[in-house]
Amino acid sequence: MTLSFPNNARSYDETQMRVRFTGYDGMFEIKCFVTADVLAKGVAVRAAAERDYLDAFDKMRPRILDVAKRVYNARRQAMVLLDLSNFR
Secondary structure, three states: OOOEOOOOOEEEEOOOOEEEEEEEEOOEEEEEEEEHHHHOOOOOOOOOOHHHHHHHHHHHHHHHHHHHHHHHHHHOOOEEEEOHHHHO
């Protein structure tokens, strides 16, 4: 199967400075994260707030989901962590 994203929910983890979202491979839940530096284009990371990161995630959602699928298909692990290196 391939990774799907039927739920649009996402949340910001301030401690880890990343946005969490969930994918599914059949019945298996895959925890996905994208780091704040990916979302911070044009925003000073120290000055950015949760709303800024969530808005950036929403604007980049199609690309983020495509990258998450690619990374997941390469490794098939229960967690996908996306950072700047995945978006080059």
